[in-house]
Amino acid sequence: MTPLEDAQEFVLGSCPPRAAVTMRRQDANGLVLAAPVVSGEIVPPFDNTAVDGYAVRSVDVATATEEPVEMVVVGEIAAGIAPDRPVGSGEVIRIMTGAPMPNGADAVVMVEDSERLGIGDDGLERVRLSATVSAGAAVRRAGDDVRAGDQIFSAGIAITPAIQAVLASVNANEVSVFPRIRVAVLSTGDELIDDGSPLKVGQIRESNKTMLAGMLVGTGCDVVDLGVVRDDEVELERVLRGAAETCDAIVSSGGVSMGDYDVVKAVLGRIADMTWMQMAIKPAKPFAFGTLAGPGGAIVPIFGLPGNPVSSLVSYELMARPALRRMMGHLRLTRTSLVAVADADFRRSADGKVHFARVNGDFGDDGRYHVRPVGAQGSHQLAATASADAMAVIPDGDGLPAGADVAVLLLH
Numbered sequence: 001m002t003p004l005e006d007a008q009e010f011v012l013g014s015c016p017p018r019a020a021v022t023m024r025r026q027d028a029n030g031l032v033l034a035a036p037v038v039s040g041e042i043v044p045p046f047d048n049t050a051v052d053g054y055a056v057r058s059v060d061v062a063t064a065t066e067e068p069v070e071m072v073v074v075g076e077i078a079a080g081i082a083p084d085r086p087v088g089s090g091e092v093i094r095i096m097t098g099a100p101m102p103n104g105a106d107a108v109v110m111v112e113d114s115e116r117l118g119i120g121d122d123g124l125e126r127v128r129l130s131a132t133v134s135a136g137a138a139v140r141r142a143g144d145d146v147r148a149g150d151q152i153f154s155a156g157i158a159i160t161p162a163i164q165a166v167l168a169s170v171n172a173n174e175v176s177v178f179p180r181i182r183v184a185v186l187s188t189g190d191e192l193i194d195d196g197s198p199l200k201v202g203q204i205r206e207s208n209k210t211m212l213a214g215m216l217v218g219t220g221c222d223v224v225d226l227g228v229v230r231d232d233e234v235e236l237e238r239v240l241r242g243a244a245e246t247c248d249a250i251v252s253s254g255g256v257s258m259g260d261y262d263v264v265k266a267v268l269g270r271i272a273d274m275t276w277m278q279m280a281i282k283p284a285k286p287f288a289f290g291t292l293a294g295p296g297g298a299i300v301p302i303f304g305l306p307g308n309p310v311s312s313l314v315s316y317e318l319m320a321r322p323a324l325r326r327m328m329g330h331l332r333l334t335r336t337s338l339v340a341v342a343d344a345d346f347r348r349s350a351d352g353k354v355h356f357a358r359v360n361g362d363f364g365d366d367g368r369y370h371v372r373p374v375g376a377q378g379s380h381q382l383a384a385t386a387s388a389d390a391m392a393v394i395p396d397g398d399g400l401p402a403g404a405d406v407a408v409l410l411l412h
Helices: 003-015 161-169 209-218 233-246 263-271 309-327
Strands: 023-026 053-056 068-078 091-095 107-110 114-119 124-128 151-153 174-178 180-189 223-231 249-253 271-278 286-293 299-305 336-342 354-363 367-374 390-394 405-410
Touching: 053 068, 053 124, 091 367, 107 114, 114 390, 151 161, 161 286, 174 209, 174 405, 209 249, 209 309, 223 233, 223 263, 233 249, 233 263, 233 286, 233 299, 233 309, 249 309, 249 367, 263 271, 263 299, 263 309, 271 299, 286 309, 336 390, 354 405, 367 390
Parallel strands: 068 091, 180 223, 180 249, 249 299, 336 367
Antiparallel strands: 023 174, 053 091, 053 107, 068 124, 114 124, 271 286, 286 299, 336 405, 354 367, 354 390, 390 405
16 A cells, blocks of 8 residues: 555646746735735835824924823825925824825824814914824834835735735736646546436435535636546547646546446546555545646646545545645645544554544634544545544554544644
8 A cells, every 4th residue: 555645745746836827916816926026116105194183293292191282283184185285383284094294294193182172263273182292103104014125925825815905005916826727527437417317226416526626616726527427438538638638637536446347447547647546544545646648748637536425535635635736836735734632532443544534623721622523434424524624633553542632634
């Protein structure tokens, strides 16, 4: 049997990142930067106020906390409006959050620390200020967030909505990213029914492809659903060759176990460079990986997952998902892992394999993550596995008792 780490290394080595493309910022959410982003502008672009209040000379309100001072209001500045005059001695300008600071003012007194006195007989509006502020109070300096020439994001970072906002703030309208990949997904087998018709003896409803399509979307791929392909060599070859012409990768379910009828193996063995593995894990021991020739000399990876639904899920998580993420330029390929506390016994017998038990978990009052099995653990029992939010890694041996530390992979 092939150790899991060796199988993963082999697959990842055949799935390099796709060539970078230039894309509009607003279309790049979820994609990975292929090159650093350097700002050509400063943020904020001018000194501005962080609060609503009055722009003042700090020297004029040096004693305002002990003895409030009356000031003359000589103007008002809203966000987006340029100041049209400076602030002189004894003067203030009413200012709104985000508005540019006027010349002469070096601080802002919050509106909460003011009292409007109205317009006097001399026609001047006055305000009473009751807070002492130092120079720079409530002022956001130009370039305080980003300076021109700063590298604001490095290559390998996945773009989030917040990152898109920063890109917009520095006028970075296009970015170099690794593109989202198109992945074909199919199930194989004459026994599979997906048209809603009544089942006949020996038939089962297709479910793996449905599950895998959703997992591919969750991985960030564009999915091409090829449906259920019957056990016909000519038809299967046609479908696979067509997928290799239009897609970046192919994920299939079924036909990789040692005892399976050999339509899938016969076709892939003829048209692809395949490796058939028996991995030292349970479930998902059988796994196939290879490459098909695509257009222009492109290499199209194909992931052959087991037909049992739980095995298919585990195989995707451990083998296909990391490789597909690498093709899209991600640096972090695997699920988040942590050491948890087993709240129940995880018993097993030594068989030379690492077992992946499906579990539910949550953080306890001790601050640690606690896990327990979801229920039935058979490779065909997807209903129980569907509610799992993690997989517990049970090393070869007799298992782990309740209270023991156990490594887990979070599935969210």
